[in-house]
Amino acid sequence: MTGPRRDRRSGDYRAYEPDALVGSALALEADTDGKVAAAERAVRALNQDAHDLAGISRFLLRSEAIASSRIEGIAPSARQVALAELGQSEDVRGVSDPARLVANNMTVVRDATTRLMTVDVVGVSDVEELHRALLPDEPRLHGIRSAQNWIGGSDWHPLDAEFVPPPPHLVAPLIEDLLTYLNGAAHSPIVQAALVHAQFETIHPFSDGNGRVGRALIHTVLARRGLTHDTVLPISLVLATLSSQYIAGLTQYRHDGEPGSRTALAARGAWIDRFAEAAVLAAEQATQIGQEIREARDEWHERLTSQRQGKRSLRSDSATYAILKNLPATPVLTARTVEGIHGVSRPAATRALEELLSAGVLESRSIGPDRTAYVARDILELITWAERRLASTKFDTRQSRPHAGVPAAPEGSR
Structure with missing residues (x-):
């Protein structure tokens, strides 16, 4: 192999093996338990605006469609995407190609996630179908991975990686365990959604697109448990905006202690605490909408x-x-x-x-x-x-500018 010496290194590395979810111990601090309860109350309260919030929910998930379309640069405006949606059934002049891609992906993603919310039992094939919907133009990446992957470091080896997920032979049993837990009701909906998301991101079962599938599974859990109905809690966008806290939470979730140990319980509790806070913030934003x-x-x-x-x-x-x-x-x-x-x-x-x-x-x-x-x-x-x-870390554009990639402010901005 040619290339920099850094990429030609060889050596040992450690892949992470997460604890199982089914039957695992969980003990939350009183403060975290209170945050979980507050999050569930806040999300349930959204159902009074369910009809209106359901109507615009798909627009708030455009980021998934934009990522799925591999679009670079400025995101298409809401007007352009709405016109592109109209163009799926009528001939509409003057719609940009990026807007058409986003609108098409919004339709595909909505249909795929709706199916996950309504099937009696979510199986591996359902998750793979969702993955295919999110990466329609990447057939070589479809299906549960059969090779080791990693996050960060070199493209050629995992020696300098920030995180190395479980080896391929452990992925299938870990996914089966995750889906058994997802299909049950051992914990409250917020706790279940938090653990399903963190566990899925830790297993990293696909070669690419894990983040998008993992975020969709949050909505799947909340809908299947009846916490949300037609509306979508914009927690994906909150987690993306608070990315440093989000990554720190996932890193803490991947503890080094024995299953069921004090270290393991503390790690899960800390992640659930962060997730509950994000859910409250998302509910507050949805309430404002x-x-x-x-x-x-x-x-x-x-x-x-x-x-x-x-x-x-x-x-x-x-x-x-x-x-x-x-x-x-x-x-x-x-x-x-x-x-x-x-x-x-x-x-x-x-x-x-x-x-x-x-x-x-x-x-x-x-x-x-x-x-x-x-x-x-x-x-x-x-x-x-x-x-x-x-897209603002203060959730107020007057206090903190939104991150790059969001639509420009309308004329006469406030």
């Missing part, structure tokens, strides 16, 4: 009320009402999509969209010859600001 959507709805109602002076009040069976109710989930619409989604006639869909346009709830945009899309700018800007907050 829900409040902002409610405020937007109030403003839409005021605009419509002003627009409809002298007319009868909005009926709950009208096309306008149906569009407004589902607007966070469908911030870009055409008369054709309204007809298909809400089961109304094309003339009724057009009248409703034009009414919302006149009231200032929607804006119009040409998407082709004699073809118009209607855009909920309020929702798209809300999504962009939420993404920027979630």
